[in-house]
Amino acid sequence: MSEPAAATSSGKQEDLNLYRIVSRQFDKAAATLRFPSFLLRQIKVCNNVYEFNFPVRVGKQMRMFRGWRAEHSHHKKPLKGGIRFAEHVDADEVMALASLMTYKCALVNVPFGGSKGAVKVNPYVTPVDVLQRITRRYTAELCWKRFIGPGINVPAPDMGTGEREMAWMADTYDGLNHGGIDNFACVTGKPVSQGGITGRSEATGRGVVYGVREALSFPGDLKRHGLTPGLEGKKIVIQGYGNVGWHAARIFVREEGAKIIAIGEWNGFLVNRDGIDLEALEEYRLNSGSMLHFPGAETVTDNPSAVLEVECDVLVPAAVQNVITQANVERLRCKIVAEAANGPTTPGAEAYLLKNDVLVIPDIYLNSGGVTVSYFEWAKNLGHMRFGRMGKRLSANKEHAMLDHIEQATGRKPDPAVAEALGRGADEVELVRSGLEGTMVDAYREIRTLSRRKRQIKDLRTGAYVVAIKKIAAAYDKLGIFP
Numbered sequence: 001m002s003e004p005a006a007a008t009s010s011g012k013q014e015d016l017n018l019y020r021i022v023s024r025q026f027d028k029a030a031a032t033l034r035f036p037s038f039l040l041r042q043i044k045v046c047n048n049v050y051e052f053n054f055p056v057r058v059g060k061q062m063r064m065f066r067g068w069r070a071e072h073s074h075h076k077k078p079l080k081g082g083i084r085f086a087e088h089v090d091a092d093e094v095m096a097l098a099s100l101m102t103y104k105c106a107l108v109n110v111p112f113g114g115s116k117g118a119v120k121v122n123p124y125v126t127p128v129d130v131l132q133r134i135t136r137r138y139t140a141e142l143c144w145k146r147f148i149g150p151g152i153n154v155p156a157p158d159m160g161t162g163e164r165e166m167a168w169m170a171d172t173y174d175g176l177n178h179g180g181i182d183n184f185a186c187v188t189g190k191p192v193s194q195g196g197i198t199g200r201s202e203a204t205g206r207g208v209v210y211g212v213r214e215a216l217s218f219p220g221d222l223k224r225h226g227l228t229p230g231l232e233g234k235k236i237v238i239q240g241y242g243n244v245g246w247h248a249a250r251i252f253v254r255e256e257g258a259k260i261i262a263i264g265e266w267n268g269f270l271v272n273r274d275g276i277d278l279e280a281l282e283e284y285r286l287n288s289g290s291m292l293h294f295p296g297a298e299t300v301t302d303n304p305s306a307v308l309e310v311e312c313d314v315l316v317p318a319a320v321q322n323v324i325t326q327a328n329v330e331r332l333r334c335k336i337v338a339e340a341a342n343g344p345t346t347p348g349a350e351a352y353l354l355k356n357d358v359l360v361i362p363d364i365y366l367n368s369g370g371v372t373v374s375y376f377e378w379a380k381n382l383g384h385m386r387f388g389r390m391g392k393r394l395s396a397n398k399e400h401a402m403l404d405h406i407e408q409a410t411g412r413k414p415d416p417a418v419a420e421a422l423g424r425g426a427d428e429v430e431l432v433r434s435g436l437e438g439t440m441v442d443a444y445r446e447i448r449t450l451s452r453r454k455r456q457i458k459d460l461r462t463g464a465y466v467v468a469i470k471k472i473a474a475a476y477d478k479l480g481i482f483p
């Protein structure tokens with residue numbers, strides 16, 4: 001929710017309106033660039049917002065619901081961004097999130113403009129049949145106003161929505177656009193059986209892990225933050241255990257050898273400084289319906305947001321915006337804030353963190369894994385073929401031939417595990433993960449290189465915005481004027 005202001009520990013009011021916060025972040029970066037002010041204004045402004053009310057039957061009665069779709073930038077088409085179902089959402093929040101989509105797509109070279117949508121509804125207390133009617137009617141409203149389409153605007157999941165809602169959206173769009181061969185590219189994040197791509201649901205969380213790992217790979221950058229290179233053994237706190245937080249936690253532990261020492265939800269958190277056993281926790285959560293009181297950790301319920309204050313190496317806010325503010329930032333005890341959520345840190349809190357040498361890895365970079373894999377899904381839908389289908393067998397055969405040749409030449413059999421891995425050829429999920437990893441690594445290096453070259457850039461967020469703004473300016477610049 002974009003509340004206007006909150007009291008800080010010093011008693012001063014802090015502006016919590018996300019649209020104004022994003023605007024301030026943009027201005028800080030824009031001030032380091034010598035671009036004409038009209039161009040910067042053109043990039044910054046949210047092009048249009050469609051706000052609408054629509055009727056849906058709930059039980060025996062009709063109820064009105066309010067929806068939005070904001071289109072921030074048309075410098076590339078289609079536009080892209082998730083649909084949020086939340087009780088406390090408003091136009092400013094949707095516009096802010098649409099702006100963030102533009103910058104993150106530009107940053108990671110995903111060729112889309114930014115957009116975002118929302119419906120004011122609490123999905124956690126709304127019956128499934130009502131949610132289905134809301135989603136289908138919302139999609140129809142977007143169709144009638146041409147705010148959705150494979151070449152126009154392509155929604156995806158966000159807070160409160162997931163594969164199920166995307167399948168309903170695709171089906172509704174398909175029904176209203178009879179015979180459209182590319183209809184299923186109208187939305188991403190669909191179930192694999194409905195034209196989705198393997199690896200999309202874990203993508204944002206996986207991107208978070210790749211991004212933090214990359215930040216921890218430059219020893220010279222880490223000393224002032226009191227960090228050593230690598231993720232192995234690092235203590236991590238996750239705030240928000242939804243799709244993003246859960247996948248990130250799992251991959252941090254399983255693939256990088258890190259420890260999850262605390263996990264927070266809206267109603268409480270778990271702490272275990274030796275590391276929480278995530279598999280046991282998953283089983284417990286499936287059986288009990290909640291992670292609280294898991295026997296493998298201490299449960300704290302009196303102050304759920306105090307999870308942010310647990311001492312750790314990496315703090316991952318993976319829930320909503322405005323959780324790290326001037327009111328609590330002085331109590332944080334982490335070396336990295338890894339922004340998996342959109343907009344979790346206010347500018348005032350960020351200034352404090354930077355002054356105290358905490359590394360802030362910004363949302364527009366760190367959570368861009370979701371839209372990156374959405375791009376792969378969209379391209380797959382337009383190509384009408386699963387990635388890897390044409391080449392998998394060919395590369396497996398070639399790799400087998402090479403292994404046979406090596407065996408004959410050396411008289412030694414290759415290690416069976418290596419032979420198995422080589423002789424398989426890449427399938428869709430491997431291609432998706434490698435595409436995501438390459439994207440996250442390249443984008444980090446681009447931000448880092450630019451930030452080291454430009455003296456005025458003192459933090460990763462400003463660096464990330466500058467990279468993004470330059471690319472958007474170049475897309476508007478048909479004459480090649482702007483460097």
Ligand code: GLU
Nearest residue numbers: 081082156158370371374
């Ligand atoms: N809602 C996600 C985000 O904020 C994903 C958007 C997409 O895949 O289009 O990045």
